Amino acid sequence: MNFPGSGIIKGMAVTALNIVGSYFDRAHAKRLITEQYPEERPKLAEASRSFPFLVFDGDDPEKGIRCVACKICEKECPPQCIYIVKDTDANGKPIMRPKVFDIDISVCMGCQICVESCPFESIRMDNIYEVSGYDRFAPLVLHKPQLLKSNAYYHGIRPTEAAATDARIEAARLRKEAAAKAAAAKVAAAKAAAAAKAAGEKAAETKPTQPE
Amino acid sequence: MSPLLPQTVLDRLHAALPQARVELVNNPSPSGQHALLVHREDAVQVAEFLKNDPELLLDYASDVSGVDYPEYLEAVYHLFSIAKKHGPIVLKTRTGDRGADASVPSLTRVWKSADFQEREAFDLFGIRFEGHPDLRRLLMWEEFEDFPLRKDYVAPNDCEYEPTPHGDIVQKAAAASASPVPQA
Amino acid sequence: MSASSSNFFSGTADAGALEVSLGPHHPSTHGVFRMNVRMEGETVVKLQPVFGYLHRNHEKIAEKNSWLAAMPYTDRLDYICSGTNNWAYAVAVEKLAGIEVPERAEYLRVIVGEMTRLQNHTAFLGFILGDMGAWGSALMYAFREREKILDLFEELTGARMMLNYARFGGVRCDTPAGWLDKARAYLATYPAFLDEMEQFLTGNEILLSRLQGVGVLSAQRAINGGLSGPVLRASGVDYDIRKVDGYSIYPRLKFRVPRGEVGDCFDRFMLRLLEARESLKILQQALDQIPEGPVVNPAVKQRGFKPPAGEAYGRIEGPKGELGFHLVSNGTEKPYRYHVRPPSLINLTLLEEMCLGTKIADVMVILGSIDIVLGEVDR
Ligand code: SF4
Ligand code: SF4
Numbered sequence: 001m002n003f004p005g006s007g008i009i010k011g012m013a014v015t016a017l018n019i020v021g022s023y024f025d026r027a028h029a030k031r032l033i034t035e036q037y038p039e040e041r042p043k044l045a046e047a048s049r050s051f052p053f054l055v056f057d058g059d060d061p062e063k064g065i066r067c068v069a070c071k072i073c074e075k076e077c078p079p080q081c082i083y084i085v086k087d088t089d090a091n092g093k094p095i096m097r098p099k100v101f102d103i104d105i106s107v108c109m110g111c112q113i114c115v116e117s118c119p120f121e122s123i124r125m126d127n128i129y130e131v132s133g134y135d136r137f138a139p140l141v142l143h144k145p146q147l148l149k150s151n152a153y154y155h156g157i158r159p160t161e162a163a164a165t166d167a168r169i170e171a172a173r174l175r176k177e178a179a180a181k182a183a184a185a186k187v188a189a190a191k192a193a194a195a196a197k198a199a200g201e202k203a204a205e206t207k208p209t210q211p212e
Numbered sequence: 213m214s215p216l217l218p219q220t221v222l223d224r225l226h227a228a229l230p231q232a233r234v235e236l237v238n239n240p241s242p243s244g245q246h247a248l249l250v251h252r253e254d255a256v257q258v259a260e261f262l263k264n265d266p267e268l269l270l271d272y273a274s275d276v277s278g279v280d281y282p283e284y285l286e287a288v289y290h291l292f293s294i295a296k297k298h299g300p301i302v303l304k305t306r307t308g309d310r311g312a313d314a315s316v317p318s319l320t321r322v323w324k325s326a327d328f329q330e331r332e333a334f335d336l337f338g339i340r341f342e343g344h345p346d347l348r349r350l351l352m353w354e355e356f357e358d359f360p361l362r363k364d365y366v367a368p369n370d371c372e373y374e375p376t377p378h379g380d381i382v383q384k385a386a387a388a389s390a391s392p393v394p395q396a
Numbered sequence: 397m398s399a400s401s402s403n404f405f406s407g408t409a410d411a412g413a414l415e416v417s418l419g420p421h422h423p424s425t426h427g428v429f430r431m432n433v434r435m436e437g438e439t440v441v442k443l444q445p446v447f448g449y450l451h452r453n454h455e456k457i458a459e460k461n462s463w464l465a466a467m468p469y470t471d472r473l474d475y476i477c478s479g480t481n482n483w484a485y486a487v488a489v490e491k492l493a494g495i496e497v498p499e500r501a502e503y504l505r506v507i508v509g510e511m512t513r514l515q516n517h518t519a520f521l522g523f524i525l526g527d528m529g530a531w532g533s534a535l536m537y538a539f540r541e542r543e544k545i546l547d548l549f550e551e552l553t554g555a556r557m558m559l560n561y562a563r564f565g566g567v568r569c570d571t572p573a574g575w576l577d578k579a580r581a582y583l584a585t586y587p588a589f590l591d592e593m594e595q596f597l598t599g600n601e602i603l604l605s606r607l608q609g610v611g612v613l614s615a616q617r618a619i620n621g622g623l624s625g626p627v628l629r630a631s632g633v634d635y636d637i638r639k640v641d642g643y644s645i646y647p648r649l650k651f652r653v654p655r656g657e658v659g660d661c662f663d664r665f666m667l668r669l670l671e672a673r674e675s676l677k678i679l680q681q682a683l684d685q686i687p688e689g690p691v692v693n694p695a696v697k698q699r700g701f702k703p704p705a706g707e708a709y710g711r712i713e714g715p716k717g718e719l720g721f722h723l724v725s726n727g728t729e730k731p732y733r734y735h736v737r738p739p740s741l742i743n744l745t746l747l748e749e750m751c752l753g754t755k756i757a758d759v760m761v762i763l764g765s766i767d768i769v770l771g772e773v774d775r
Binding site for chain 2: 447448451453455456459491492493494617619620621622623624633635640703704705706707708709710711718720722724725732733735737741742744745746774775
């Protein structure tokens with residue numbers, strides 16, 4: 001089949017096959033139908049990332065917040081879109097909690113470097129892509145209350161990663177506990193030793209006076 | 213492919229062009245890419261030699277970039293040989309200073325590939341490449357006056373900042389990057 | 397647009413010459429690019445590309461940020477091929493600091509890099525048809541397949557286009573469970589798609605007459621003009637950095653380097669098809685051989701990374717050509733000099749030479765055959 005125009009005809013055949021083929025999902029042998037977005041949503045891959053959010057433990061966002069306002073992520077963020085102010089206690093002393101935590105998502109490029117650099121497992125990537133607002137600026141700055149999301153939510157969107165995070169936190173806690181226990185044991189042992197020594201000394205002291 | 217050492221190139225250069233002022237610049241990095249620093253007046257001659265010498269045949273000037281140092285500007289050429297499949301040989305030329313005498317000869321006539329890249333270095337660093345066929349700004353617009361990639365470049369403060377609560381982020385970012393560290 | 401109001405070129409236009417500004421808004425999806433063209437009749441007698449519409453001084457941004465913070469910005473150079481951009485930057489930094497990369501990471505880089513090449517070349521087939529005015533089917537088919545590779549990228553890295561995947565001395569994360577099998581299964585269907593594309597396009601008489609003999613470039617000119625990648629090889633030059641430098645694990649993998657004979661647009665077109673097939677071969681081998689192990693060198697501190705003072709030039713064979721980074725460190729947390737060698741820009745060096753004497757309609761095709769992305773041209 002090699003006459004002038006045969007290439008075009010071959011190409012047309014491919015187009016025709018594709019028109020027919022567009023009604024069927026060849027790999028799964030079923031009809032291809034339009035997805036009814038937004039009622040029906042495709043399942044996102046676990047790794048999908050959009051913008052960061054802050055994880056909190058338990059039910060109370062303020063109490064459970066993991067972030068300690070160390071500002072490492074603020075420093076590392078390439079386009080500098082994180083803004084943190086440390087909280088203070090009643091006496092004006094800074095405490096390990098953010099008072100302000102803003103992320104300007106009109107600037108954020110979803111690079112995940114904040115997540116990688118946070119040593120306290122407190123900032124993670126979300127996978128919400130439909131973000132919009134009525135204004136170009138203010139609605140696109142997310143404040144702390146909007147950023148805080150529960151650990152359960154985190155488990156919902158990325159189960160594997162969240163489980164690994166929890167395991168790490170748990171391991172760290174156990175290590176800390178074990179260390180505390182070891183320290184306590186050490187103190188106790190030292191105390192016991194001191195007591196024993198004192199007792200021994202006492203015994204030694206009293207020994208000579210003991211009647212034979 | 214056997215690696216081509218800058219020292220070999222230098223020896224051949226000295227043998228062929230004894231009067232050319234070329235020296236070896238040591239590169240302390242683990243990359244070991246030592247450079248040949250050629251005096252700007254001899255640059256075109258040396259470049260012709262490097263390109264045509266049957267042993268070297270550095271026919272491919274892959275990369276041209278400018279570097280800003282406190283005393284002078286530098287044009288850096290990364291040369292490869294497609295015929296011999298060796299490289300890179302790093303060729304450097306320096307301007308006299310960063311102001312009136314900021315010029316080096318253009319090597320575009322030797323390697324056409326330097327054309328746009330020299331224009332870019334001219335645009336962003338203000339290195340004037342003497343003898344370039346068409347030395348105009350490449351990326352910035354014609355009327356632009358400063359050289360953005362120089363270390364002492366001050367960005368004009370005429371952009372409209374977003375009215376977000378991030379006023380001090382802008383300031384902080386500016387403060388953090390205001391003073392570049394000059395190379396030791 | 398008339399000869400009398402000529403102000404594109406210095407000097408007066410000849411009588412009868414017409415000057416046209418093509419762009420800066422050209423719907424050929426390559427980006428915001430302008431060409432000032434002087435024509436006599438329909439024949440191009442002078443052409444001047446105008447750059448900078450997408451300029452954001454990527455290099456300055458990188459020099460103001462930490463070494464690691466430049467990584468996500470490299471995604472945005474050639475936004476179709478962010479996987480290879482990351483890789484090239486990582487290679488340059490590794491040269492600069494003398495960092496070893498673990499085996500598995502090298503394999504993952506090759507897998508992501510070759511998939512990037514595959515989807516770039518696939519998209520190219522669609523784009524160049526668009527440049528010829530066949531806007532639609534070819535691009536749709538190409539993007540349909542590219543989408544599936546992007547799905548794989550999303551599962552691996554979290555993003556479809558801005559992968560931000562390489563790290564100094566490795567890659568950011570390991571594969572999720574089952575990813576390698578999925579990739580293998582999907583790539584097994586790819587040759588059929590390439591066959592389909594070939595049947596669809598390469599015999600088409602209209603396509604042949606638009607591509608053959610257009611924009612011919614000799615090997616010698618291509619080398620002198622610094623062209624690289626498929627455009628260089630289409631002119632018959634046997635130069636593939638994967639073979640020449642033998643970086644990463646490429647010396648271990650069997651593949652051929654296709655070459656063109658004429659150096660016209662058709663050769664450039666066919667070369668992408670052939671290279672896509674070679675990429676598939678590489679992918680198959682890499683997916684079969686990939687060992688277990690760590691994916692990043694644990695000795696490297698990504699945050700607060702400080703390479704020793706010195707400079708280095710590192711390059712890889714990107715889908716568009718030689719993508720290199722020239723880095724100068726003064727031992728601090730920020731690059732002293734950070735320079736990108738953008739293949740897209742340098743491949744345009746000889747655009748005028750290729751276009752002179754052709755018809756204006758062919759300028760689009762020649763531009764398309766070079767395959768540029770303006771994010772990288774203008775940086
Ligand atoms: S994802 Fe990247 S850009 Fe966004 S806040 Fe985190 S570090 Fe900044
Ligand atoms: S999110 Fe993490 S890195 Fe950022 S301030 Fe809070 S604890 Fe520090």
